[in-house]
Amino acid sequence: MFSRDRWFEIFDSIKKNKLRTFLSGFTVALGILIFVVLFGFGNGLDNTFEKFFKDDALNTMRIIPSRTSKPYMGYKANRRIEFINEDLEDISKRFEFYIDGITPRISESGDIGYKLKSNNYSIRGVAPSHQKNEMTIMMEGRYINGLDVENKERNVVLGRLVAQDLFGDEEPIGKFVSGSGRSWKVIGVYQDDGGDNEERIVYVPYTTLQLIKKNNDDIGQIIITYKPEIGYGGAVAFEDQIKKYLKQKKFIDPKDRRGIYIRSAAKDLKENDQFSTALSSIILFVGIGTLIAGIIGISNIMVFVVKERTKELGIRKAIGATPRSIIGMILQEAIFITTISGYVGLFVGIGILKLVGNTLEEDYYITDPFVDLNTAITATILLIGFGAFAGYLPAKRAAEIKPIEAMRDN
Amino acid sequence: MISIKNLHKSYKMGSNSLHVLKGINFDVNEGELVAIMGSSGSGKSTLLNILGMLDLLDKGSYDLDGVPIKNLDETKAANYRNKFLGFVFQSFNLINYKTALENVTLPLYYQGMNRKERENLAIEYLDQVGLKDWAAHLPSELSGGQKQRVAIARAMVSQPKVLLADEPTGALDSQTSKEVMALIQEINSKGKTILIVTHEEDIAQMCSRIVRLKDGIIMEDKKNKMKKAI
Numbered sequence: 001m002f003s004r005d006r007w008f009e010i011f012d013s014i015k016k017n018k019l020r021t022f023l024s025g026f027t028v029a030l031g032i033l034i035f036v037v038l039f040g041f042g043n044g045l046d047n048t049f050e051k052f053f054k055d056d057a058l059n060t061m062r063i064i065p066s067r068t069s070k071p072y073m074g075y076k077a078n079r080r081i082e083f084i085n086e087d088l089e090d091i092s093k094r095f096e097f098y099i100d101g102i103t104p105r106i107s108e109s110g111d112i113g114y115k116l117k118s119n120n121y122s123i124r125g126v127a128p129s130h131q132k133n134e135m136t137i138m139m140e141g142r143y144i145n146g147l148d149v150e151n152k153e154r155n156v157v158l159g160r161l162v163a164q165d166l167f168g169d170e171e172p173i174g175k176f177v178s179g180s181g182r183s184w185k186v187i188g189v190y191q192d193d194g195g196d197n198e199e200r201i202v203y204v205p206y207t208t209l210q211l212i213k214k215n216n217d218d219i220g221q222i223i224i225t226y227k228p229e230i231g232y233g234g235a236v237a238f239e240d241q242i243k244k245y246l247k248q249k250k251f252i253d254p255k256d257r258r259g260i261y262i263r264s265a266a267k268d269l270k271e272n273d274q275f276s277t278a279l280s281s282i283i284l285f286v287g288i289g290t291l292i293a294g295i296i297g298i299s300n301i302m303v304f305v306v307k308e309r310t311k312e313l314g315i316r317k318a319i320g321a322t323p324r325s326i327i328g329m330i331l332q333e334a335i336f337i338t339t340i341s342g343y344v345g346l347f348v349g350i351g352i353l354k355l356v357g358n359t360l361e362e363d364y365y366i367t368d369p370f371v372d373l374n375t376a377i378t379a380t381i382l383l384i385g386f387g388a389f390a391g392y393l394p395a396k397r398a399a400e401i402k403p404i405e406a407m408r409d410n
Numbered sequence: 411m412i413s414i415k416n417l418h419k420s421y422k423m424g425s426n427s428l429h430v431l432k433g434i435n436f437d438v439n440e441g442e443l444v445a446i447m448g449s450s451g452s453g454k455s456t457l458l459n460i461l462g463m464l465d466l467l468d469k470g471s472y473d474l475d476g477v478p479i480k481n482l483d484e485t486k487a488a489n490y491r492n493k494f495l496g497f498v499f500q501s502f503n504l505i506n507y508k509t510a511l512e513n514v515t516l517p518l519y520y521q522g523m524n525r526k527e528r529e530n531l532a533i534e535y536l537d538q539v540g541l542k543d544w545a546a547h548l549p550s551e552l553s554g555g556q557k558q559r560v561a562i563a564r565a566m567v568s569q570p571k572v573l574l575a576d577e578p579t580g581a582l583d584s585q586t587s588k589e590v591m592a593l594i595q596e597i598n599s600k601g602k603t604i605l606i607v608t609h610e611e612d613i614a615q616m617c618s619r620i621v622r623l624k625d626g627i628i629m630e631d632k633k634n635k636m637k638k639a640i
Contacts, residue, residue, distance in 0.1 A: 005525060016507035315503045318464065319564065320492025320520040322485045400484065404464040407503050 010333045020308065024301045024334065025341035028383055031294025032342050035379050036349025036371050038290055042283030044369030049279060058272075059100070060133040061239060061264040063222040063246070072253035081250050081259050085210075085217040091224070094245065098226045098238045101129030104206045104219035112156075112202055113178045114166040121162055122201045123179070125209030125220070133225045134192065136203075141173045141188030148187075148205040155208075157188040159199035180212055239264050287379070294383050299390030302334060306394035313398045314406025323399035330395040331388055338387040342380040350376070411571065411603045412438040412461065417470035419456055430456045432626040434470070438572075438605065443598040443636065445614035446607045448623035455576060457623065458607045462495055462574045463487045475571050492520050496565030500577035502557040504549040510536060510560045511545040517568040535563040539593060555586035562593060566602075573597065573604040579613055591616050591639035 014021045065081040083104070092102045106125035111118050130136075131143045139160060148155050156177060163172045163186075176183040184204070192198035210217055226238055239262055244254070252259040306313075313326050353369045398406070417434040420427050430453045438444055448454040459465035460472065463482060472479045474494055482490070496517075497503075504513045514532035523531075536542050539559040549557055558578060565573055575594065579587035591613060598604050598618075606617060614620050615637045622630040 005519060008525070009519065012508070012512070311503075312505050315505055316516070316520075317484075317488060318462075318491065318497050318503070319517040320488055320568070322488040322520075324485065325520065402464055404459050407499065407501075 006329065006332065009329065010336060013329075013333060014337065020305055021337055024298065024305060024387075025337050025344075027297040027301050028294065028338045028387060029341040029345035029348070031290065031297060031383055032345030032376075032380055033349045033352075035287055035290040035294065036346060036376055037352055039283060039287045039375065039379075040349070040353040040369035040371045041366050042279075042286060043371065044366035046276065046279050046283065047367040047369075049276065059226050059228045059235070061224050061226065061235075061242075061262055062105075063224070063242070064261040064263065065221070066258055066261060068252055068256055068259040070253040070256040072256065073251050075251055081252065083219045083222055085219060087246075087249070088219060088222060090249070091222065091242065091245075095224075095238065095242060098230055098234070099224055100227045101132050101225040103127035103130040103133070103223050104221065105130065105223055106206050106209050106213075106218070106220040108209065108213070110179055112162065112166070114175065117166050118178075119162075119165055121159075123209070124201055124203050125206035126203055127206060129225060130203070130223065133223055134194075134198075136190045136192055139189045139191050141186070143188055143190070144203055144205050149207050152207045152211050153205060154182060154184045155187045155205065156184040157190055157203040158186055159201050160189060160191045161196060161199040162202055163189045182212070235264065287375075291379055291382060295386040295390070298338065298383065298387040302387060302391035303394050305334070306330060306391065306398050310398055310401065310406050314401065314403040317399075317403035318407065323396075326399040327392065327395045330398075331391055334391040335384060335388050338384045339380075342384055346376050346380050411440045411442075411475055412436070412605075413471075413473040414461075415471045417457075417460065417472065418468045419453075419460060419465070420468060430626055431460075434626075434628060436621065436628065436631070438603060440603050441598070441601050442619055443595070443604045443617045444606070444619045444621060445617035445634075446605060446621050446623060447609060447611075447614050449609060451625075452623040453626045454607045454609075454623050458574055458576055458605065461572075461605065462497060463491050488520075492517060492568060494571045496568060496570040496573045498558065498561050498565050498573065498575040498578045500580035502549070502554075502561050502581070504557055504560060504564075506549050509546050509548055510541060510552065510563075513549070513560055514564045514567050517564060521568060532563070532567055535567045536560070538566075539563045553586075554582050555589055558582065558586075558590050559593060562590070562597070566597065571603065573602055575604065575606045577608055578606060579608070579610065587613065588639045595636070595639055 063083070065083055068075070068077055068079045068081065071077045088102060088104055092099055103126050108123040108125070109120060110123050112121050112123075113119075124130075126144060127149055128143060128145050136143065141157070143157055144155065147153070156179070158166075158172060158177075166172070166177065167175070172186045172189055175186050177186060178184070179202075190199075190203075206219060210219075224242075226235060230238065243260060243262055246252075246260050247254055247256075250259065309330070313321075316326060317323075350371065353371065356366075356369060414434055414436040417431055417436075418429070419431040420429040422428075434457065446454045446457060456465065460467050463479060466482060474490075477490075479490065505516070508516070511529065511532055514536055515528040518528040518531060533542060533545060536545050539562055541556060541559055541563070544552060544556060544560075549560070552560065578594070579590055582590060594604060594606070595616060606613070608614055615634065616639050618634055618636045620630070620632060620634045621628060
């Protein structure tokens with residue numbers, strides 16, 4: 001198999017039968033190329049899809065208070081429900097088992113100014129774990145921490161676009177901005193994948209916001225990040241339990257559909273998962289289809305190659321080639337050609353994906369197309385394997401034909 | 411050198427069986443130049459194919475240089491062919507993408523000889539057939555006579571016991587035929603056993619023994635006063 005002479009013989013045959021070599025090589029290279037490009041585009045589509053849902057952590061739930069619609073235990077209908085600091089502590093104690101992080105979100109809006117510039121922005125009072133469930137990425141400085149909350153510090157974290165509006169090229173960290181008639185220290189600048197609006201928000205410690213607003217302990221919404229390992233079923237059960245608990249605590253009729261809303265990603269997540277699975281199946285289907293087409297292509301070429309060489313093989317047999325050496329020669333040549341051209345196709349395909357990059361994102365929803373190298377190499381090996389297999393059958397037949405018949409074949 | 415006893419061969423043609431060789435008894439001594447003659451359908455090519463281990467016999471025995479040729483599988487047949495026999499065909503059967511030299515080295519490649527030795531030996535044999543200067547040419551660049559001489563060099567290079575030639579002059583004009591026959595006679599004069607299948611009387615007359623086949627049996631087997639080709 002690895003004898004130098006055999007290789008000489010094969011290179012000779014390759015060199016002197018350029019059309020044949022080109023045909024088999026081209027088929028494999030094209031097959032792999034199309035596979036890589038299609039598969040890459042498919043993955044790009046998947047990426048786009050994922051990006052739509054990437055903004056917030058998927059294992060979160062938002063508890064939103066609203067007005068009741070039924071009277072209960074002496075309370076009238078249309079009562080406004082509000083959460084306070086104590087609720088936060090009670091929930092985190094009671095559901096410790098499920099909870100990864102919990103934060104209030106007090107939403108306000110107000111003017112924030114620096115020097116002569118001033119704009120109206122959304123302001124959110126939050127606790128440190130808010131960073132995790134909004135998937136906020138710090139560019140500079142730090143996020144709100146526990147100490148800020150405890151000491152009711154007047155610290156702010158600015159969105160990237162807020163910092164850009166107010167500071168331009170100036171370094172914002174450590175500077176003071178004005179808001180609600182007080183000055184606030186900028187401790188960080190963040191970015192967010194959720195789009196421009198997500199980067200026009202200003203975060204402050206919720207305790208500070210409570211103090212400045214009315215000195216009350218209203219906390220607006222409660223956002224909980226639950227432990228991912230509880231799974232879909234666990235998340236749904238958790239949601240039911242927390243709803244029941246809060247209704248009891250706030251004296252809301254258990255049958256009242258209003259009063260407390262819970263928006264959970266768990267249910268969305270399941271639907272997303274299904275869509276994502278469907279998409280993956282389509283990609284897989286396209287990929288396998290391309291591969292099968294490639295395999296049929298290389299099989300045909302191999303049949304043609306062996307047919308074309310029948311006479312030559314007859315001559316070789318007449319002068320002393322054993323069937324084994326005939327089959328070995330054909331297969332080694334086929335595998336050599338398909339391996340080289342397979343990898344050429346592979347790298348050209350990857351090159352095309354790199355070149356295309358994100359240019360198709362806007363119109364075709366293909367983001368960052370890529371092929372996992374393992375998949376591509378597996379596909380290439382598969383094609384080489386089937387090429388060899390497809391070559392083996394006619395080669396074996398050719399090796400079994402009597403040389404006298406093979407030579408008669410003109 | 412060759413000993414054949416009661417050789418039978420038939421071919422299946424659909425439901426019919428065609429009995430081609432009907433009991434051939436035939437011995438060839440070392441150094442003979444034998445012409446096997448017969449009209450088409452006489453079984454002469456079949457006989458040559460069996461001698462050349464390109465085809466299997468149905469009944470009878472075949473000894474080549476004291477080795478009984480039986481129970482041949484393809485691998486064994488290939489090794490015997492490589493070791494014992496050289497072939498020359500009517501249609502030359504050179505590999506068209508290989509040069510004259512590469513064609514001649516091929517049997518040595520299958521013997522497992524190393525590259526350098528192969529080429530030296532092949533050049534030597536090409537020189538013997540007068541084509542040393544044509545070593546680097548492709549078959550398509552050679553005339554019919556030259557191609558057949560390359561084929562003869564290829565058949566001889568593995569130093570076989572027997573040279574088998576199937577209508578070696580069938581595709582050549584009479585002048586070229588004579589040249590090729592002269593070469594065959596020269597090789598024979600050095601002691602090589604050669605069998606030639608032909609249907610041309612004047613070619614047969616250039617051999618030392620003529621075997622005439624008709625309908626699968628030997629009609630006549632006699633010594634011949636060898637006529638010089640040139």
